[in-house]
Amino acid sequence: TQLLEQSPQFLSIQEGENLTVYCNSSSVFSSLQWYRQEPGEGPVLLVTVVTGGEVKKLKRLTFQFGDARKDSSLHITAAQPGDTGLYLCAGARTGGFKTIFGAGTRLFVKA
Amino acid sequence: EAGVAQSPRYKIIEKRQSVAFWCNPISGHATLYWYQQILGQGPKLLIQFQNNGVVDDSQLPKDRFSAERLKGVDSTLKIQPAKLEDSAVYLCASSLALSRSETQYFGPGTRLLVL
Numbered sequence: 001t002q003l004l005e006q007s008p009q010f011l012s013i014q015e016g017e018n019l020t021v022y023c024n025s026s027s028v029f030s031s032l033q034w035y036r037q038e039p040g041e042g043p044v045l046l047v048t049v050v051t052g053g054e055v056k057k058l059k060r061l062t063f064q065f066g067d068a069r070k071d072s073s074l075h076i077t078a079a080q081p082g083d084t085g086l087y088l089c090a091g092a093r094t095g096g097f098k099t100i101f102g103a104g105t106r107l108f109v110k111a
Numbered sequence: 112e113a114g115v116a117q118s119p120r121y122k123i124i125e126k127r128q129s130v131a132f133w134c135n136p137i138s139g140h141a142t143l144y145w146y147q148q149i150l151g152q153g154p155k156l157l158i159q160f161q162n163n164g165v166v167d168d169s170q171l172p173k174d175r176f177s178a179e180r181l182k183g184v185d186s187t188l189k190i191q192p193a194k195l196e197d198s199a200v201y202l203c204a205s206s207l208a209l210s211r212s213e214t215q216y217f218g219p220g221t222r223l224l225v226l
Contacts, residue, residue, distance in 0.1 A: 004153075006153075040219065040220075041217075041219055041220075042115070042202050042204070042217025042218050042219055042220055043154070043202075043217050044217070045214050045215065045216075048214070088153050088154075090153070090154075097159070097166065097167065098156055098159065098167050098169075099144070099156055099215065100156075101146075101153030101154045101155070102153050103151070103152050103153045104152075104153050
């Protein structure tokens with residue numbers, strides 16, 4: 001059982017569509033991070049959310065941290081082929097320093 | 112600024128053989144991490160160093176895996192002997208400090224195939 005559950009596992013959409021991916025846990029996290037990983041590369045950090053209810057925007061990407069700090073979502077507006085990749089959420093539980101990763105959502109945006 | 116360097120990029124070995132991976136973190140980064148990423152899964156932390164001391168190695172299979180970070184800079188991860196289930200990408204990452212929200216910078220990984 002994954003401590004961080006990500007959904008959906010796979011998503012294939014057309015260019016221009018909107019999408020939301022989710023990261024859920026039964027545990028409280030002191031912070032959550034979203035990474036994107038492309039084939040043959042290591043994950044690259046997109047954003048860190050720290051405060052419950054926090055919303056951060058990065059161009060067409062909107063990240064939200066749940067009020068209880070147990071879940072997070074990533075919304076992409078008008079997806080582009082360049083958004084294709086594996087989106088990973090990760091975090092450290094309250095009181096710990098070990099980073100735990102979810103299994104990821106694999107996104108494919110067709111031109 | 113140079114990123115995290117890893118070598119080799121690819122390695123194919125037979126089961127029961129030994130293998131070693133090398134990581135050079137970003138200059139000045141005190142914290143170094145080794146992760147194992149099995150196909151279709153997210154990275155799993157194997158070991159975390161703060162300078163040359165181990166912070167967490169609770170998920171490192173110590174009967175076959177070992178890691179060291181001499182002088183608090185470069186690090187090596189060794190598997191001896193390898194098993195089929197060790198086939199994975201081994202990612203090294205570094206961060207400036209030990210903090211829950213500190214940015215981790217990842218290297219490109221070493222792809223290991225055990226036959």
